[in-house]
Amino acid sequence: xxxxxxxxxxxxxxxxxxxxxxxxxxxxxxxxxxxxxxxxxxxxxxxxxxxxxxxxxxxxxxxxxxxxxxxxxxxxxxxxxxxxxxxxxxxxxxxxxxxxxxxxxxxxxxxxxxxxxxxxxxxxxxxxxxxxxxxxxxxxxxxxxxxxxxxxxxxxxxxxxxxxxxxxxxxxxxxxxxxxxxxxxxxxxxxxxxxxxxxxxxxxxxxxxxxxxxxxxxxxxxxxxxxxxxxxxxxxxxxxxxxxxxxxxxxxxxxx
Amino acid sequence: xxxxxxxxxxxxxxxxxxxxxxxxxxxxxxxxxxxxxxxxxxxxxxxxxxxxxxxxxxxxxxxxxxxxxxxxxxxxxxxxxxxxxxxxxxxxxxxxxxxxxxxxxxxxxxxxxxxxxxxxxxxxxxxxxxxxxxxxxxxxxxxxxxxxxxxxxxxxxxxxxxxxxxxxxxxxxxxxxxxxxxxxxxxxxxxxxxxxxxxxxxxxxxxxxxxxxxxxxxxxxxxxxxxxxxxxxxxxxxxxxxxxxxxxxxxxxxxxxxxxxxxxxxxxxxxxxxxxxxxxxxxxxxxxxxxxxxxxxxxxxxxxxxxxxxxxxxxxxxxxxxxxxxxxxxxxxxxxxxxxxxxxxxxxxxxxxxxxxxxxxxxxxxxxxxxxxxxxxxx
Numbered sequence: 001x002x003x004x005x006x007x008x009x010x011x012x013x014x015x016x017x018x019x020x021x022x023x024x025x026x027x028x029x030x031x032x033x034x035x036x037x038x039x040x041x042x043x044x045x046x047x048x049x050x051x052x053x054x055x056x057x058x059x060x061x062x063x064x065x066x067x068x069x070x071x072x073x074x075x076x077x078x079x080x081x082x083x084x085x086x087x088x089x090x091x092x093x094x095x096x097x098x099x100x101x102x103x104x105x106x107x108x109x110x111x112x113x114x115x116x117x118x119x120x121x122x123x124x125x126x127x128x129x130x131x132x133x134x135x136x137x138x139x140x141x142x143x144x145x146x147x148x149x150x151x152x153x154x155x156x157x158x159x160x161x162x163x164x165x166x167x168x169x170x171x172x173x174x175x176x177x178x179x180x181x182x183x184x185x186x187x188x189x190x191x192x193x194x195x196x197x198x199x200x201x202x203x204x205x206x207x208x209x210x211x212x213x214x215x216x217x218x219x220x221x222x223x224x225x226x227x228x229x230x231x232x233x234x235x236x237x238x239x240x241x242x243x244x245x246x247x248x249x250x251x252x253x254x255x256x
Numbered sequence: 257x258x259x260x261x262x263x264x265x266x267x268x269x270x271x272x273x274x275x276x277x278x279x280x281x282x283x284x285x286x287x288x289x290x291x292x293x294x295x296x297x298x299x300x301x302x303x304x305x306x307x308x309x310x311x312x313x314x315x316x317x318x319x320x321x322x323x324x325x326x327x328x329x330x331x332x333x334x335x336x337x338x339x340x341x342x343x344x345x346x347x348x349x350x351x352x353x354x355x356x357x358x359x360x361x362x363x364x365x366x367x368x369x370x371x372x373x374x375x376x377x378x379x380x381x382x383x384x385x386x387x388x389x390x391x392x393x394x395x396x397x398x399x400x401x402x403x404x405x406x407x408x409x410x411x412x413x414x415x416x417x418x419x420x421x422x423x424x425x426x427x428x429x430x431x432x433x434x435x436x437x438x439x440x441x442x443x444x445x446x447x448x449x450x451x452x453x454x455x456x457x458x459x460x461x462x463x464x465x466x467x468x469x470x471x472x473x474x475x476x477x478x479x480x481x482x483x484x485x486x487x488x489x490x491x492x493x494x495x496x497x498x499x500x501x502x503x504x505x506x507x508x509x510x511x512x513x514x515x516x517x518x519x520x521x522x523x524x525x526x527x528x529x530x531x532x533x534x535x536x537x538x539x540x541x542x543x544x545x546x547x548x549x550x551x552x553x554x555x556x557x558x559x560x561x562x563x564x565x566x567x568x569x570x571x572x573x574x575x576x577x578x579x580x581x582x583x584x585x586x587x588x589x590x591x592x593x594x595x596x597x598x599x600x601x602x603x604x605x606x607x608x609x610x611x612x613x614x615x616x617x618x619x620x621x622x623x624x625x626x627x628x629x630x631x632x633x634x635x
Contacts, residue, residue, distance in 0.1 A: 062535075062536055063535075064532050064535060064536065087538060087540070090535065090536060090537070090538040091538045093536075094536070094537075095533075095536040097529060097532065097533065097536075099527075099529050101527075101529035101530060101532060101533035102533070103530065103533070103534075103547075103548055103552075104552070105551050105552050105555070114537070114539075114547060115537035115538055115539060118539065118543050118547070119537070119538040119539060119540075119543070163537065164536075164537070167537060167538065
């Protein structure tokens with residue numbers, strides 16, 4: 001995979017561009033004028049109080065949520081109602097959920113090979129080889145023939161990461177990937193994510209794991225009440241938050 | 257197990273025929289159980305004795321009616337022997353005499369081997385379909401072959417078989433046809449209806465809701481009447497659709513509406529995360545439904561699905577009101593002959609047993625299937 005690309009390298013290639021994006025849930029204005037550009041290889045950590053619209057924002061990127069105003073471009077393809085575009089974008093974007101959302105009726109291996117075989121039309125054998133490769137990468141090749149229900153939460157989340165990677169995505173979205181895990185399992189998942197980051201994957205991660213943010217993020221995006229309040233490199237964000245809202249949030253989250 | 261037994265019976269522990277000290281009649285496990293559960297208060301004792309009295313009394317009555325006093329044969333259709341034991345004994349001679357009429361109704365007598373073979377083909381198809389290793393494309397081919405041979409056998413007119421018009425078909429093959437095709441066609445239809453009812457497209461949703469509510473809101477009998485009496489009025493002159501097919505369509509429409517709601521129940525039980533995960537990895541709508549949603553949803557609703565299948569199997573007997581000779585109607589008609597009038601109970605018991613065998617088979621199979629499919633839920 002490509003070497004990590006520092007922010008502001010010679011010719012940054014924008015993978016995700018959100019321009020003046022708005023979204024309402026009924027009367028509730030959940031995203032207000034979101035502007036965000038993520039370049040290839042960049043790692044963005046999104047944080048903020050609950051209900052601030054973090055998850056909704058990244059769910060707009062692969063159309064799990066529909067935005068009502070503004071523009072979203074993923075790898076140059078604009079998200080519209082056109083099913084072709086949506087399918088094309090979903091092939092490029094992997095997503096990891098808080099609740100893992102593995103398919104409980106399929107084995108781990110089947111979870112990993114289903115989409116490559118049916119969406120990417122990869123031959124079964126090749127898909128299985130790829131699946132085993134990524135299971136090794138997330139350190140659980142021995143679980144390939146088990147069902148998700150037989151695995152621990154941490155193992156399930158690593159399978160979910162491998163499932164996304166099997167589609168060879170250009171971008172990975174993580175929606176609070178460690179929030180549903182028991183504390184002792186958080187590290188094994190974060191380690192896998194750090195390895196992925198070091199290989200240059202473009203990532204947007206919604207998380208409260210500030211240690212992870214410090215280690216991995218090129219940029220921290222702080223959201224509150226549907227707005228992006230601050231966006232800054234981690235050193236700057238943690239040391240000198242510019243707004244009161246960010247200071248309050250950091251004092252709450254780092255306070256204990 | 258055998259180890260433990262030999263261990264306990266070994267002479268070194270308790271010598272044969274020597275009673276252990278203090279071990280009385282009350283210590284024998286079944287006696288102890290009965291004392292603790294059946295005779296633990298004067299009220300329970302009274303209830304136990306009362307129930308025991310009725311159970312024994314009716315068991316004796318049933319055995320003496322059904323076996324001891326029963327008449328098994330009446331040579332030369334002379335039913336006087338049966339009339340003499342009315343009330344005190346069963347006349348199984350009726351079944352003996354009318355067996356072929358109940359099973360095949362008015363199908364030409366000398367051609368009865370054909371519907372008999374059809375029943376055998378149906379049973380074989382069920383058996384093959386029940387085996388999971390046939391759950392692939394082969395099954396479709398097997399079913400098509402089965403259906404073609406059933407058609408050829410019933411109608412005839414080819415391969416030197418005598419042509420038998422549909423009006424003469426009857427008995428168990430009719431019941432099996434109506435219920436098998438009823439379920440086989442209504443089930444996929446119901447899945448489409450259930451999906452349609454949850455569709456994002458308003459037109460499709462409204463159509464499916466209307467269909468389900470309309471059909472579910474009327475009795476099957478009225479649908480059968482409409483199919484039999486009203487439907488032909490709408491057809492252009494000269495065009496006729498035979499009665500059995502019309503009844504079949506009515507049954508399919510009715511069953512599909514009921515099954516659709518069962519399937520919808522299953523769809524609703526699938527967490528939203530499963531839909532989102534399927535979307536996120538790029539599956540198309542039908543891939544998502546086929547690979548992710550339906551396998552889980554249908555597994556959840558196996559009990560109510562089979563409940564509806566069983567209900568449908570027995571509901572096919574309602575076709576008797578439009579004059580189709582299914583199994584139940586054949587049984588009813590078999591006692592119309594003056595000599596046999598009044599022996600309906602025996603005929604109904606006989607067909608009840610046949611219905612029971614099929615329904616119990618479905619129930620048992622569904623339990624096994626459920627246990628088999630939910631293995632992955634256990635750790």
